[in-house]
Amino acid sequence: MHGAVRRYESVRLVFREWRHRDRSRQAWDRYLATTAGTSFSLELGSIGGEPEPEETEDITRLWRAPGRGREESDRWNPQGRTQSLTVINDGTWWRFDPLIGSITNDGDPGHRVGMGEAARPLLDPAVMLPFVDLQVIGTASVAGRAGIRALAHVRPRSDDDGHASPLPFGADEHEIVVDGTLGVLLRMESRIGGAPFHVTEVMEIAFGEAFDPAVFSFSAPAGRPARRSHDLFPPPLDLPLLEAASRAPFTVWVPTRTPAGHSPLVELVPASEGPLRTASVHLNYPHPEHGFQVIQTHVVDGNWGDTGWAELPLDGWTARIRTMGGQRQLITDRDATRVLIQANNLDSETLVAIAESLVEASIDPPTLRWIDSGDPDG
Structure with missing residues (x-):
C-alpha cells in the first residue's frame, strides 16, 4: 500500500x-x-x-x-x-x-x-x-x-x-x-x-x-x-455593512448585542448564474474566546436542511438549535431572510441573545451592547 x-x-x-x-x-x-x-x-x-x-x-x-x-x-x-x-x-x-x-x-x-x-x-x-x-x-x-x-x-x-x-x-x-x-x-x-x-x-x-x-x-x-x-462563480466581496445590505437580494440583519463587542467584518458572496449558489452575506465577529459568525441568505423554502435541529419557541418567533462537533448553531427565519448564527465557544443562551437583538441594517449603525458569555459547556 x-x-x-x-x-x-x-x-x-x-x-x-x-x-x-x-x-x-x-x-x-x-x-x-x-x-x-x-x-x-x-x-x-x-x-x-x-x-x-x-x-x-x-x-x-x-x-x-x-x-x-x-x-x-x-x-x-x-x-x-x-x-x-x-x-x-x-x-x-x-x-x-x-x-x-x-x-x-x-x-x-x-x-x-x-x-x-x-x-x-x-x-x-x-x-x-x-x-x-x-x-x-x-x-x-x-x-x-x-x-x-x-x-x-x-x-x-x-x-x-x-x-x-x-x-x-x-x-x-x-x-x-x-x-x-x-x-x-x-x-x-x-x-x-x-x-x-x-x-x-x-x-x-x-x-x-x-x-x-x-x-x-x-x-x-x-x-x-x-x-x-470566474464569471459563473464571482468571488466574495469584502464590503462595508451598508453597501453589502444594499446589494443583497434580501433584508440583512445585524445583532445589537454581541459578546465580541465590536462591528463585524462583512463579506458578500454573489450568487452563481445557476442554482448551485445563492447570494449570502457573512458577518464575522473574530475573537479568540467569543467569536461567532452570522450567515444570511434568502429563504428558498421551508426546508431546514440537515437533521438534528431542536425547535426552540421564543417570544413571537421560532428558532432551531443544535450542536455539531462542538460547534453550536442557531437558525431562524426573519421575514424572507434565513439567518444562521454559529460559534465554537458560546453557549445556547448567548446565541439566543444574539438572535433576539437582530435589527435590519440601516443608515444608522446599531449601538452595540456586550453580552456576558456563559459557560461554553452550558
Missing part, C-alpha cells in the same frame, strides 16, 4: 460507490459526537427534489495520466440521476454538469477543479495508513485481480493531528482488498454495528495503457460554449 501510487504512471478505472442511507447517517452522527471545533459547510436552504432512497449507487469512470485526466460520473441526487464530465489537460480544465452547463478555467491556475477524490483511497491507499491498524484475514479476487483481504481498525481520533481521514467517517471498521501486485485497493467496505453503510469497489482497472489524445479533449454538449468559471 505504501508507495502504490508510484508504481504506475497511467490508470483506467471504473468503480462503484454504494451507500445505505440510514446507516450512513448513523455513522455521521457518531462522528460528529466525537469531534470538537470542526468547521462545516452548511446548506441554509433546499432546491427541492426527491427524498433519498434507502440505497444508492454511483458509477465513476476515470482515466489518469501525467498532467491529464478525465472523469465521467453517473450519480444520484435529489433531482434524479446526473451524468457529469470533467477533463484536465495541462493546466486547463473543463467541466459539464446539467445544472450549470459547461465551464472552464480557461487556463487560469487560480481556479481549480476536483477530480477523482472518491478514487483517492483506492489509487493511493497510503493516505489511509495513519488512521487505521491492519489485520490480514485472507485472500479475494476483485475485477479479475488477486488481492489480500484485511480489516482496517480505526484508531482513536486526535483533535490536534492536523489531518482529515480520507475514509468514510464514523465506521467501526473497514474491510479492504489490497491488490497483490501493485498495492492499490480493489474494494473497501465500511461498517457500523457489523453492517455495511458504504462500499467502494473496482469494476474494471488497467495500468500503463496508451490513451488516445481524444480522451483528454472536451466538446461542450449541444454545441454550447463553456463559460469561464
Whole structure:
C-alpha cells in the first residue's frame, strides 16, 4: 500500500460507490459526537427534489495520466440521476454538469477543479495508513485481480493531528482488498454495528495503457460554449455593512448585542448564474474566546436542511438549535431572510441573545451592547 501510487504512471478505472442511507447517517452522527471545533459547510436552504432512497449507487469512470485526466460520473441526487464530465489537460480544465452547463478555467491556475477524490483511497491507499491498524484475514479476487483481504481498525481520533481521514467517517471498521501486485485497493467496505453503510469497489482497472489524445479533449454538449468559471462563480466581496445590505437580494440583519463587542467584518458572496449558489452575506465577529459568525441568505423554502435541529419557541418567533462537533448553531427565519448564527465557544443562551437583538441594517449603525458569555459547556 505504501508507495502504490508510484508504481504506475497511467490508470483506467471504473468503480462503484454504494451507500445505505440510514446507516450512513448513523455513522455521521457518531462522528460528529466525537469531534470538537470542526468547521462545516452548511446548506441554509433546499432546491427541492426527491427524498433519498434507502440505497444508492454511483458509477465513476476515470482515466489518469501525467498532467491529464478525465472523469465521467453517473450519480444520484435529489433531482434524479446526473451524468457529469470533467477533463484536465495541462493546466486547463473543463467541466459539464446539467445544472450549470459547461465551464472552464480557461487556463487560469487560480481556479481549480476536483477530480477523482472518491478514487483517492483506492489509487493511493497510503493516505489511509495513519488512521487505521491492519489485520490480514485472507485472500479475494476483485475485477479479475488477486488481492489480500484485511480489516482496517480505526484508531482513536486526535483533535490536534492536523489531518482529515480520507475514509468514510464514523465506521467501526473497514474491510479492504489490497491488490497483490501493485498495492492499490480493489474494494473497501465500511461498517457500523457489523453492517455495511458504504462500499467502494473496482469494476474494471488497467495500468500503463496508451490513451488516445481524444480522451483528454472536451466538446461542450449541444454545441454550447463553456463559460469561464470566474464569471459563473464571482468571488466574495469584502464590503462595508451598508453597501453589502444594499446589494443583497434580501433584508440583512445585524445583532445589537454581541459578546465580541465590536462591528463585524462583512463579506458578500454573489450568487452563481445557476442554482448551485445563492447570494449570502457573512458577518464575522473574530475573537479568540467569543467569536461567532452570522450567515444570511434568502429563504428558498421551508426546508431546514440537515437533521438534528431542536425547535426552540421564543417570544413571537421560532428558532432551531443544535450542536455539531462542538460547534453550536442557531437558525431562524426573519421575514424572507434565513439567518444562521454559529460559534465554537458560546453557549445556547448567548446565541439566543444574539438572535433576539437582530435589527435590519440601516443608515444608522446599531449601538452595540456586550453580552456576558456563559459557560461554553452550558
